[in-house]
Amino acid sequence: YAATGSINGLGNEANTITDASITVAQANTLAAQTTGVVTATISDGDMTTLAGITETTNNLAIAVTDSTISATALSALDAKTTGTLSVSATSTLTGSVAELTAALDAATITGVGAMKVSITGGSVSIADANTIAGKTSGAVTATITETDLASLVSLETGNSWITTVS
Helix, strand or coil: CCCCCCCCCCCCCCEECCCCCECHHHHHHHHHCCCCCEEEEECCCCHHHHCCCCCCCCEEEEECCCCEEEHHHHHHHHCCCCCCEECCCCCEEEECHHHHHHHHCCCCEECHHHCEEEECCCCECHHHHHHHHCCCCCCEEEEECCCCHHHHCCCCCCCEEECCCC
């Protein structure tokens, strides 16, 4: 809003939206009107729309609905809210070991520790695969660098490892 007449100093109020939820576009419009914190639940759940959140200081409750989620995009979205960010255990998180580690270690993302994980970007070591597997109760898929059976027996069980035994 714009201050008119002799009313000055407005625009830093915190706003709590009591509607059940608002869209990303509505949240952006409200956030642009104040330097205060906007508290709201976001109705959009797809990562493409959620990437359009323009500010990083608002308390937005967000539930991601995509079936496959990039770890980098999830971490970027997490940085855009001080509120609750949740993902479904039925979704698959994808990325490199470093990208996955950042997302899986984020204490502010609920549900991430139960997601299925796909390690991308080429082959990974048994140590890296086991580290990622230890961060989620969901199944992990990866191509393993080591090829000798003596090393491969140390892989975490219950996951989908792609390897060649030499």
